[in-house]
Amino acid sequence: MSAAPGPAGLLHPVAGAFRGFARYVQGVMGADAYRKYLEHHAAAGHGTPPMDERAFWRDRTDRQDSNPQGRCC
Amino acid sequence: MGTMPEDGTRTADGERNPAADESLPPTSVDDAVRDAEERRWTPAKIATWVAIALLGGVAWFMLALVRGETVNAIWFVFASVCTYLIGYRFYSKVIERYLLKPDDRRATPAEYKADGKDFVRTDRNVLFGHHFAAIAGAGPLVGPVIAAQMGYLPGTIWIILGVVLAGAVQDYLVMFFSMRRGGRSLGQMAREELGVIGGTAALVATLLIMVIIVAILALVVVNALGESPWGVFSVGMTIPIALFMGVYLRYLRPGKVMEVSIIGFVLLMAAIIGGGAVAGTEWGAAFFHLDKVTIAWGLIVYGFIAAILPVWLLLAPRDYLSTFMKIGVIAMLAVAIIVVRPEITVPAFSEFAGRENGPVFSGALFPFLFVTIACGALSGFHALISSGTTPKLIEKERQTRFIGYGGMLMESFVAIMALVAAVSIDRGIYFAMNAPVALTGGTVETAAQWVNGLGLAGVNITPDVLAQTASNVGEESIVSRSGGAPTLAVGLAHIMQQFIGGTGMMAFWYHFAIMFEALFILTAVDAGTRVARFMLQDSIGNFAPKFKEASWRPGAWLCTAIMVGAWGAVLLMGVTDPLGGINTLFPLFGIANQLLAAIALAVCMAIAAKRGSFKYLWIVAVPLAFTAVVTITASIHKIFSSVPAVGYFANNAAFSKALADGKTSFGTAKTTAAMEAVVRNTMIQGWLSIIFVVLSIIVIVTAVLATVKAFRNTAAGVPNVNNEDRPHPSRVYAPAGLIPTPAERELMAEWNKLPADLRVERAGHH
Incomplete structure (x- = not known):
């Protein structure tokens, strides 16, 4: 819903809908966390370069080690 | 977590309308525009809501009154x-308009x-799925089945x-208040709002309640896997599969979560499919055929x-894996029920x-039905999720209604579907499956005889039906598979x-269902143990500061061992209980969960x-x-009831007396050791009930006192302490609900017309 539909989306509405659904599931699963981190990093204008993908995911799970999130019953 | 308010106390005034950016x-x-929009009732809108109300009314009429x-x-x-x-x-x-009054400014x-990591603005629809x-x-999935x-x-x-x-209200309020406090946890909020006594009682109660909840969830898994080689194999395989996925994500292809x-x-x-093949072989059936006590120990070591x-x-x-399955399974179940429409x-x-x-759970409808079904109607555990994680991801204040209240409605719908699935099977099979071995005798013949002897209207089951059902789902037996x-x-x-698939696929679907339930529960057991361990470390850390260091291994291991030992003990108690662990322990699970809600x-x-x-405090x-x-009455029943099936101490007294009289078997316990186990278990369960209810009453009383004090303050014109974070002006916009209204559009x-460089988020970095 953020980006405007690209030409492919206009040509193939089914493919576009599928892509939208896939993007939604990715969001729910948290698969887009790195992309969001990069967006934030670029927007916030830090002087330091962002973590690369491997380092980001390492950092993410390692932080969960000391900050566990509950899962409900 | 661990974020403190940026400055101390503030009044409720002076936080309105933080200065907005004029550009x-x-x-x-x-x-005013939103108000006008909400109050404008077009004929189409009226017709839609009348139709919804009529359809709902007819449906309730069909369920409740047509016999x-x-x-x-x-x-x-x-x-x-x-x-x-x-x-x-x-x-x-x-609730939104009169009680919470969210402010998108x-x-x-x-x-x-x-920060791009924990605090990330997330699209409302994605966050809805994430929170759900x-x-x-x-x-x-479990409570409604037992309550059937x-x-x-x-x-x-x-x-x-x-x-x-109740349930959705709790989730919505906790989420909103936690969001206003920078995503603080329920425990931190209790401490701030209720003071040291109320806060400490809330913390201790939460810790104990988590132990009980984890133990009984584990008991459900043990009961599902006991004497089921197929189930043990396929659920056991989730461990190497998860380890492989972990290594894949860490070393081979980091970040490829979907893949x-x-x-x-x-x-x-x-x-799942391999499990059927393995269980079909002689060695597989022998190797993976484990009794419940072995599985319970396995689960404790694993935990x-x-x-x-x-x-x-x-x-x-x-x-x-669990999230992926959750989305798929629930969608599948909904579609199947709508397509098949079972009678x-x-x-x-x-x-x-x-x-x-009752043989499945004991106790009268009031209050025990209301504790047996906790998740799906009102679940205190949600307060731990609704505070903390999700509030850190919300984009706009008004979205909390959709995510908090709406997310819980969705869970309720899952509970309804579980109830439908449970009541769509034959009642004879239902009771044969859910009553403890002590009643059914464990074989198809004795179980059929016992069920038919209950005198239930329209129930006449043959041993063949039970045997056939078991073989259809690929199990040796389905008698007394409680939980x-x-x-x-x-x-x-x-x-x-x-x-899909006909009778030939039943065994697959059965083990598919066992698999996803075990997957959800094992994730909850892991996460619950970790969260509880940190809470314990934090509490001990008040006396021995070294324990507060999460990275200090001996402390972490010791606290993990204490928590696992605690739930493990309750689990073993349930597994070895001659009365059938679910029958006695499930009410304790519900009571614990509802006390947390209280x-x-x-x-x-x-x-x-x-x-x-x-004026709107009644909400x-x-x-x-x-x-x-409900919970205090249920606790009182459990503590003081003179009916041994209901009261823990009554049961304890009955068995103690039998032991004192020199009997070697009593009721459902066939040996002296089993009788001693009952005496021990009922004593522990009874004291747990007492501790829970006392702690909860302390919390409720301190909350009522805080409420009365706030009322007096307000009447006297004294400002109340406000623990919300300082308001910051927002610089982004997003609509509140699933479908944007015309004004929101x-x-x-x-x-959208704004040049991109003006739309960048300017985060609160200092």
Whole structure:
């Protein structure tokens, strides 16, 4: 819903809908966390370069080690 | 976590309308415009809501008043969905407008604390799914199944009305208040709002309640896997699959979450199908045929190792798998029920609705039905999820209604579907599966004889039917598979085989259902142990500061061992209980969960009072009073009832007396050792009940005192302490609900016209 539909989306509405659904599931699963981190990093204008993908995911799970999130019953 | 308010106390005034950036379009729809929009009733809008109300009314009429031979499952869908829509559109709107008063001009923590990691503005629809996946697990799938003992109607009414008036309200309020406090946890809020005594009681109660909840969830898994080689193999395979996924994500292809989830899912399906083949071989059947005590010990050892392993290796990958399955399974179940529309033959109120000695769970309808179904109607555990994680991801304040209230409605719908699945199977099979061995005798002949002897209307089951059902689902026996999960699996297999695959696929669907329930529960067990371990470390850390260091291994291992030992002891108690662990322990699970809800609602009431919303305090006070009455009554029954099946101490006395009289077998216990076990178990369970109820009463009393004090302060014109974070002006806009209103669309268009460089988020970095 953020980006405007690209030409492919206009040509193939089914493919576009599928892509939208896939993007939604990715969001729910948290698969887009790195992309969001990069967006934030670029927007916030830090002087330091962002973590690369491997380092980001390492950092993410390692932080969960000391900050566990509950899962409900 | 661990974030402190940026400055001390502030008054409730002076936080309104933080100065907005003039160069940006408005960050909120104008109040007057929104008001006008909400109050404008076009004929189309009126017609829609009249149609929803009529359909819901007809559905309720079909369920509650028409007494035919059968009732179609589709009416459950209509009754629930129509009631949810009305509750969401009207009641949650009342809460929003008069009690919470969200302000989109205020930035959310995801905006003013943005760090790209924990605090990230997340699209509302994505966050809805994310939050739903975090709150929904095995709970709503199990409780309604067990409650089906009393017929379908009591459970249906409680699930649907309970969620609209209590469960969703709790989730919404906790989420909103936590969001206003930078995503603080329930425990931190209790400490701030209720003071040291109330806060400490809330913390200790939460810790104990988590132990009970984890133990009983584990008991459900043990009961589902006991003497089931197929189940043991396929669920056991989830461990190497998760380890593989963990290594894949860490070293091979970091960040490819979807890819690894799909690989994991395929492996999982292979494990289910392979389980059937393995269980079919002689060595497989012998090797994976484990009794419940062995499985319980296995689970305890596993629980300890899983909780000290790094998150990336086991917990994180299994969480992906579990989320992936959750979305798929629930969508599949909904589609199947709508397509198959099974006829329900179970009566609205069963013979056990008016008795307190039911074989599945003991105790009278009031209060025990209301604790047996916790998740799906009102679940205190959600307060731990709704505070903390999700509030750090919310984009705009007004979205909390959709995510908090709406997310819980969705879980309630899952509970309704589980109930439908449970009542769609034959009642004879239901009771044969869910009664303890002590009653059914464990064989198909004795079980059939016992069920037919219950005198249930329309129930006449033959041993052949039980044997046939077991062989259809690929199990040696289905007699006395209590705990809810196997019954749900049979119900789901029964519905799904009509949808895809026929009888030949029933065994697959059964083990598919067992697999996903075990997956949800194991994730909850892992995460619960970890969260509890940190709470314990934090508490001990007040006396021995070294324990507060999360990275200090000996402390972490010791606290993990204590927590695993605690739930492990309760689990073993349940597994070895001659009375059948679910029958005695499940009420304790429900009571624990509902007491946590009472604690959460009490904290919310104190906060709402401090904000000065006395006129609408009933929105919190009514569900709080209800859950307090239910849980305290249930606890009193459990502590003081003279009926041994209900009261822990009555049972304890009966068995102690039998032992003193020199008897070597008594009731369901066939040996002296078993009798001694009952004496020990009932004593522990009784004292746990006492501790829970005392702690909860302390929390509720401190909350009432805080509320009264807030009322006096307000009457005297003294400002109340406000623990909210300092308001920051928002610089972004997003609509509140699933479908944007015309006014919201207009505002979105204005924002979309803004040049990109002006739209960048300017985070609150210092």
